Amino acid sequence: MSNPNMEPTNFIEDIIIEDLKTGKHKSIVTRFPPEPNGYLHIGHAKSICLNFGLAEEYDGVCHLRFDDTDPASEDPEFVEAIKRDVKWLGFDWGDNLFHAADYFEALYEFAVELIENGNAYVDDLSPEEIRKYRGSWTEPGKNSPYRERSIEENLDLFKRMRAGEFPDGAKVLRAKIDMGSPNMNMRDPIIYRIKRMPHHRTGDDWVIYPMYDFAHPLSDALEHITHSICTLEFEDNRPLYDWFLENTSVPSRPRQIEFARLNLAYTITSKRRLARLVELGHVGGWDDPRVPTIAGLKRRGYTPESIRDLCERVGVAKNNSLVDMAMLEHCVREDLNKRAPRRMAVLRPLKVVIENFPEDKVVEVEAINNPEDPSMGKRKLPLTREIYIEQEDFMEDPPRRYRRLAPGREVRLRYGYVIKCEDVIKNDEGEVVELRVSCDFDTLGGKTPDGRKVRGIIHWVSAEHAVDAEVRLYDRLFTVENPAEREDFVDYVNPKSLEILTGCKLEPSLKDGALGSFYQFERQGYFCIDTEDSKPDSLVFNRTVALRDTWAKIQQRNG
Ligand code: ATP
Ligand code: MG
Numbered sequence: 154m155s156n157p158n159m160e161p162t163n164f165i166e167d168i169i170i171e172d173l174k175t176g177k178h179k180s181i182v183t184r185f186p187p188e189p190n191g192y193l194h195i196g197h198a199k200s201i202c203l204n205f206g207l208a209e210e211y212d213g214v215c216h217l218r219f220d221d222t223d224p225a226s227e228d229p230e231f232v233e234a235i236k237r238d239v240k241w242l243g244f245d246w247g248d249n250l251f252h253a254a255d256y257f258e259a260l261y262e263f264a265v266e267l268i269e270n271g272n273a274y275v276d277d278l279s280p281e282e283i284r285k286y287r288g289s290w291t292e293p294g295k296n297s298p299y300r301e302r303s304i305e306e307n308l309d310l311f312k313r314m315r316a317g318e319f320p321d322g323a324k325v326l327r328a329k330i331d332m333g334s335p336n337m338n339m340r341d342p343i344i345y346r347i348k349r350m351p352h353h354r355t356g357d358d359w360v361i362y363p364m365y366d367f368a369h370p371l372s373d374a375l376e377h378i379t380h381s382i383c384t385l386e387f388e389d390n391r392p393l394y395d396w397f398l399e400n401t402s403v404p405s406r407p408r409q410i411e412f413a414r415l416n417l418a419y420t421i422t423s424k425r426r427l428a429r430l431v432e433l434g435h436v437g438g439w440d441d442p443r444v445p446t447i448a449g450l451k452r453r454g455y456t457p458e459s460i461r462d463l464c465e466r467v468g469v470a471k472n473n474s475l476v477d478m479a480m481l482e483h484c485v486r487e488d489l490n491k492r493a494p495r496r497m498a499v500l501r502p503l504k505v506v507i508e509n510f511p512e513d514k515v516v517e518v519e520a521i522n523n524p525e526d527p528s529m530g531k532r533k534l535p536l537t538r539e540i541y542i543e544q545e546d547f548m549e550d551p552p553r554r555y556r557r558l559a560p561g562r563e564v565r566l567r568y569g570y571v572i573k574c575e576d577v578i579k580n581d582e583g584e585v586v587e588l589r590v591s592c593d594f595d596t597l598g599g600k601t602p603d604g605r606k607v608r609g610i611i612h613w614v615s616a617e618h619a620v621d622a623e624v625r626l627y628d629r630l631f632t633v634e635n636p637a638e639r640e641d642f643v644d645y646v647n648p649k650s651l652e653i654l655t656g657c658k659l660e661p662s663l664k665d666g667a668l669g670s671f672y673q674f675e676r677q678g679y680f681c682i683d684t685e686d687s688k689p690d691s692l693v694f695n696r697t698v699a700l701r702d703t704w705a706k707i708q709q710r711n712g
Contacts, residue, residue: 154212163469165203165410169211169380178379181213184251185239186369188220189231189353191424192439192446193238195460195481199415202464204382205244216376217246221254222368224352232353234439238447243457253372254354260363261315263371263401264326264345268307272400273344274300275310276327283325286332287340294332294340314347317360321347328367330396338393342366370394374403381407384414385473413470418477419629420445421636435646436630440685442695443630443650453627454671454681454697456492459485475635482698489671489679489697494522494529497567497612497660498674498694500624502541504616505588507572510538515615518568518597523673532662536569539616541658543676546611547588549577556609558588564609567675571596571607612675619658622692624680626652663692676700 159174161167172178183204187197208215217239221227239246267273276299278286288294302310314324326345334340344367349360373381381394388411398406416422421430422445430436436444442453450460462484467476497520516536522529542558551559558564563573576589595602628650636642663672671681678699687693 154210156210164471165207165380165382165412165469166210168408168410169207172379173211181208181211181379182216182377183208183213183380183382184216184218184373184376184378186218186220186253186372187235188223188226188365188424189228189235190223190226191231191428192234192448194422194424194427194447195417195445195450195463196415196422198242198447198460199464199467200382200384201239201242201244202461203412203469205239205246207380207382213379214249215244215246216249216251216378218251218372218376219253220365220369220372221252221352221354222363222365224350224362225348227353229353234448238451241451241457242447242460251372251376252354253368254352256368256372256375257355257359257363259375260368260371263397263403264311264363264367265308266401267328267344268304268311268326270400271304272329273326274302274307274329275314275324276300276341277324280322283343287337288332290337296332297327297341300329300341311345314345314361315359317349319347321349321360323347326361328393328396330393336389336392338366338390339396342393366390366393367397370397370407370409371401371403373407374398374401374405377405378407379405381409383409383411385411385471386414387411411471413473415464415467416473416475416635416637417445417481418475418634419631419636420478421631421642423637426637426642429643430646433643435643442625442683443627445630452684453695454489454679455481455485456488456671459488462488478629485679485698486700489673491525492523493671493673493679495520495524495675496663496672497534497614498622498624498663498677498680499541499543499612499614499619499658500654500674500677501544502614502656502658503544503547503585503588505540505542505572505590505613507538507540507590507592508575509591512538514538516569520568534568534660535615535618536566536613537615537617540566540613541616541619542588542611542613544585547574547585549585557611558590558609563593563607564611565596565599565607567610567612569597569613570594571601614658614660616658618661620661620664620692622657622659622663622694624654624657624694624696625683626654626696628652657694659692664689666692671697673700 159170185201185204205215276297278297286295325343327341330339332340345361348362351357391409394409440448440452463481517533519531520534546557548559558574560574563571565571571593572590574590578587580586630650631645632647633645636645666682668682668684674680679697680694683693683695
């Protein structure tokens with residue numbers, strides 16, 4: 154138990170500790186119950202961390218249960234992706250892998266039990282009529298004319314529904330609760346529908362499928378879940394959750410507890426909506442690095458540690474809120490700052506010729522792999538007559554305080570010499586295409602012989618040794634803060650969410666990086682090698698996140 158003193162940090166832990174102290178439960182069982190109808194997103198990560206985290210903290214177990222009761226939208230591809238993502242986040246369900254579909258027979262028996270006790274009936278109303286009879290928030294519902302069928306007739310009809318005697322949609326099984334209830338969920342909810350559709354686990358065995366509201370509490374009970382944690386939108390379903398448990402002979406009595414969803418600003422956390430973005434081709438797929446799926450975040454270079462850290466910081470709340478993406482970015486920066494090797498990479502190259510540097514000469518300068526972690530050592534960087542620097546590190550007509558390169562001005566090459574811009578070469582369009590500079594060879598190691606101050610330090614790559622790469626920069630996926638509020642959310646996809654830079658020049662050591670490895674490109678941010686598109690002879694990097702205050706930091710260290 155990682156919380157031996159039982160110190161609660163949120164209201165769910167209060168409940169758990171109370172239940173353990175009073176002996177209501179000897180140990181806890183939680184579950185993460187995804188429906189395999191899409192890839193997991195950052196919101197699910199919150200639920201995974203919470204459920205698996207509580208089990209770890211209180212020596213319980215957490216089940217992974219696929220809530221696969223609707224064959225129409227489910228796919229084995231999603232099942233595999235979900236398992237992969239939960240594992241990648243760092244959680245292990247051990248032997249506790251379950252499927253709601255494996256309970257179809259048991260659920261059918263519970264439905265029969267409801268009928269036998271006069272708590273369910275077969276209804277012949279059309280879906281349209283059922284909607285009408287249901288009433289509204291202000292008006293009570295009306296009883297269906299089929300509501301008073303005898304138990305025998307209901308049992309017979311339900312059996313024949315299962316046997317496939319009726320067409321799809323011709324009949325449904327409904328719980329017999331209260332059409333006048335102020336809670337719409339209690340107005341005789343549908344618990345079974347006829348749907349001729351093969352299921353990815355049960356094949357053609359069934360032509361009737363249970364509804365989520367019915368299957369969920371009973372699956373929880375069959376698995377002896379003690380605390381069934383779900384998101385706030387299910388608060389109004391709780392009376393129904395309890396009703397099914399009270400009116401069937403279930404082997405245990407789980408308790409539903411609701412908490413606030415995790416929503417991120419400028420993006421979407423809904424599988425259904427993410428599926429639309431994928432289908433419409435607004436993104437390259439479920440693992441597009443712009444998408445807040447676990448697979449997308451992973452490909453973008455986010456680490457499991459950073460995602461778990463975010464979930465921890467967000468905490469467990471009772472009110473829905475929109476979390477700023479900056480918080481997730483902060484988490485990944487903190488993690489990668491400690492672990493990512495520093496590298497030099499020029500994203501928008503400008504050629505520089507050091508005129509007094511001999512043609513064949515290669516000076517090997519020493520570079521620190523990670524100033525946060527000396528154990529990561531040093532490496533050698535070749536410095537040659539021709540190098541690349543970042544276009545934005547040169548300005549022809551700079552403001553007075555500009556510390557980078559300009560005609561007649563000096564700058565230090567990171568880990569190298571001080572250079573001075575002697576000449577600017579332009580093409581016919583008047584664009585700067587090359588700089589001619591001179592080098593002061595007495596300036597290695599951060600010194601100048603006459604004590605003159607050179608404040609600016611820029612990164613560079615030897616032209617002869619550089620490795621070419623494509624670098625993909627990402628921006629927020631939507632142009633509005635809360636796209637989930639809008640039905641037409643696809644119209645707000647940010648057209649500039651992806652910028653592809655080709656012909657980037659990287660230091661030679663990046664040539665042999667493994668797929669997925671992450672780096673800090675000095676002054677540019679954190680980057681990783683794309684796991685899908687990168688090849689040994691055509692490297693592709695994703696920018697995970699930009700750096701803040703990089704400039705200040707580099708100044709400080711070399712200053
Ligand atoms: P979506 O709308 O994206 O399909 P869902 O809730 O329908 O989400 P499920 O597969 O049913 O997706 O969810 C599995 C579990 O994850 C549920 O317990 C659900 O409450 C939880 N969950 C889903 N989205 C979030 C979120 N944004 N924040 C926290 N938990 C979430
Ligand atoms: Mg769902």
